[in-house]
Amino acid sequence: MVDSATRMSSLTRVPIQQTLVVSHARSREEVDELLQRGGSLEGADQYEALVMRRLTFHETTCDILRKSLQNRYNKGRPWKKVELRNVEPSTATNAIATCMSVDAIEEIQFVMNNVEVNPKGWNSIGEGIRSNVKLRCLRITSVLEGAGIKMLSRGLEGGSFLKILDLTWCTFASDDVILTLARGLRTNTNLAELHCMGCNMRDDQLAWLVGGLANHPTLECLDINGNKAGAMASAAIARLLESNLPSLRKLDMSFQKGTQRLQMPVLSRALVASASISILDLSNCRLEDDDAILLGQMLCQSSSTILELFIARNRITDEGIISLAAMLPHFTSLRRLSLWGNPFFDEGARALADGMAENYQILDLGLFRHFSSSDSIMMSTQLNRAGRRLLHVQDPVPLGLWALVFARINKLSFAPVSTPDIMRHMLEDFIFARNDEPSTLSRHQMKKFPAGFFADPAGPINKATARFRVEDDLASSRATEASSGPSCIAI
Numbered sequence: 001m002v003d004s005a006t007r008m009s010s011l012t013r014v015p016i017q018q019t020l021v022v023s024h025a026r027s028r029e030e031v032d033e034l035l036q037r038g039g040s041l042e043g044a045d046q047y048e049a050l051v052m053r054r055l056t057f058h059e060t061t062c063d064i065l066r067k068s069l070q071n072r073y074n075k076g077r078p079w080k081k082v083e084l085r086n087v088e089p090s091t092a093t094n095a096i097a098t099c100m101s102v103d104a105i106e107e108i109q110f111v112m113n114n115v116e117v118n119p120k121g122w123n124s125i126g127e128g129i130r131s132n133v134k135l136r137c138l139r140i141t142s143v144l145e146g147a148g149i150k151m152l153s154r155g156l157e158g159g160s161f162l163k164i165l166d167l168t169w170c171t172f173a174s175d176d177v178i179l180t181l182a183r184g185l186r187t188n189t190n191l192a193e194l195h196c197m198g199c200n201m202r203d204d205q206l207a208w209l210v211g212g213l214a215n216h217p218t219l220e221c222l223d224i225n226g227n228k229a230g231a232m233a234s235a236a237i238a239r240l241l242e243s244n245l246p247s248l249r250k251l252d253m254s255f256q257k258g259t260q261r262l263q264m265p266v267l268s269r270a271l272v273a274s275a276s277i278s279i280l281d282l283s284n285c286r287l288e289d290d291d292a293i294l295l296g297q298m299l300c301q302s303s304s305t306i307l308e309l310f311i312a313r314n315r316i317t318d319e320g321i322i323s324l325a326a327m328l329p330h331f332t333s334l335r336r337l338s339l340w341g342n343p344f345f346d347e348g349a350r351a352l353a354d355g356m357a358e359n360y361q362i363l364d365l366g367l368f369r370h371f372s373s374s375d376s377i378m379m380s381t382q383l384n385r386a387g388r389r390l391l392h393v394q395d396p397v398p399l400g401l402w403a404l405v406f407a408r409i410n411k412l413s414f415a416p417v418s419t420p421d422i423m424r425h426m427l428e429d430f431i432f433a434r435n436d437e438p439s440t441l442s443r444h445q446m447k448k449f450p451a452g453f454f455a456d457p458a459g460p461i462n463k464a465t466a467r468f469r470v471e472d473d474l475a476s477s478r479a480t481e482a483s484s485g486p487s488c489i490a491i
Helices: 004-012 028-040 059-073 089-101 119-130 146-156 177-188 203-211 232-243 263-275 288-298 320-332 346-356 376-387 388-392 399-413 419-435 459-470 474-483
Strands: 019-023 049-053 081-085 107-111 137-141 163-166 193-195 222-223 248-253 279-281 308-310 336-340 364-368
Touching: 004 336, 019 028, 019 308, 019 320, 028 059, 059 089, 081 089, 089 107, 089 119, 119 137, 177 203, 232 388, 263 288, 288 308, 320 346, 346 376, 364 376, 376 388
Parallel strands: 019 049, 049 081, 081 107, 107 137, 137 163, 163 193, 193 222, 222 248, 248 279, 279 308, 308 336, 336 364
Antiparallel strands: none
16 A cells, blocks of 8 residues: 655655555554565565554564564565654554664654654664664654653764664754753764754754764764754854864755844854865855855855855845856856845846856756846856866866767767757867967868767767777877877867
């Protein structure tokens, strides 16, 4: 039976077709039979995720589930994910204890809306975090209260095996709950990702939580999307960034809905000092023109490591976009910039087109709306994807390697821009770089190339590609190229 619960399995990228869903619509005997069959792999070997929704976990059902989990592991086909959703309240503790008692699952998710989990259930979670070697990801959606959070925090202390803790949509019952969680995080040494999306935490509560991550040795992703960050949280995050966490790569602070706005002067200075952040999401944070300028100045720094910046759905007008566009040629690290949903118009888009003409790094500029300059912006990003920056490096790319560049272009999709148009612009830039003067390849000149020169798999470009892939010596590559006749840059 497939129901709405199957969609949750996409969190671990398990296709719906590979998810076994056991729901309350079935009889108790049928539930037990399905769990037993899933464990024995009889007619269920295609399933990789198990979702149990609104079930009553009698003692017999718990025994069958435990054996099912262990049998799958013994046969080399353990469940990649097991999920409990809103099970019958009186048996929720038994269900949780059963799932945590078997060290054979990579990811476990408990969705307990309106279901109270007693201390025994939380103790099972805490013990499982500490002892289960296979468990890498734990997702919980529930009301977090004193006794439960103490057990969870105790499990996080020290060197647990858990890599991902996802508390999305959890409700923190009091300030003490967050302080207790922060204490557990402070001594944790293995966690790679912490997700607290949509928890509705206040500014001061976020500051306490982030403070617990100071000097964390392994944290790679911090997601506080959908809370109420303001001045205190901004200062705490700035201190976290300035501590130069060695592994922190992604910071998601989008959709902040508190009365205060993020303090971008503080954050931008800290981002300059950070040597690890590569993905920054500040979408829907009520950023204004001055904030965009501060972010642009930060990206101009040679020390910037940010590859992807999302500032969609903010309050950035033409004025801020024009200032940001003027800095585009100086962005040395950025590869993706998302600006959609901001209140700017054609004037700002024209400035972006002018800036992108001199930016050779950005591969994706997200606008979504169509502007008069959209085609020009798209052409610039497509040329960057094709490798335009190779034409502007200090040391010219050896002629013998250009077949590789053009062969790569053949494999990429540039819709709605045609591949021959990309080729023509690249060749024009090549002539300009070699001769220091503008040059235009006409369609008549393009026709001088042999038929199928750009796209034919058996054509000169792809033959040269195969040849250059196995010839490491540059001199040998050039000699081979010369003996093969006209090449794509001998014009």
